Amino acid sequence: MGKLERKIAWFGTIIFMNKNSIFGWASFILTLLGIALILLGVLKYPDYAIGFSVVGVGFIAIGWAFNALKGRI
Structure with a gap:
């Protein structure tokens, strides 16, 4: 396991997430929250x-910025 990988237990299985997958999930969640805020308004x-x-925007x-940071940090 590398220095930047994290172990996450999810339903009994261990998922290894590196920094790129963390940025990917963060950008996905932020985009969903933005769309939800726009629709709510x-x-x-x-x-x-x-x-x-x-x-929301x-x-x-x-x-979008988090998605652009994937692979650069």
Whole structure:
């Protein structure tokens, strides 16, 4: 096991995650949260849709930056 690998126990199995897979999962989760915030603002709270949308786009941008960092750090 390398220096940057992490052991994660998931349903009884051990998954080895290196830094690239951690960045990949983080970018995926941040993108999902951004989409959820945009949809929540548009569908449930239309009075505050602009604020929710701006924050959602910010989450998507951070997820995009994490995706771009894969393999570079």
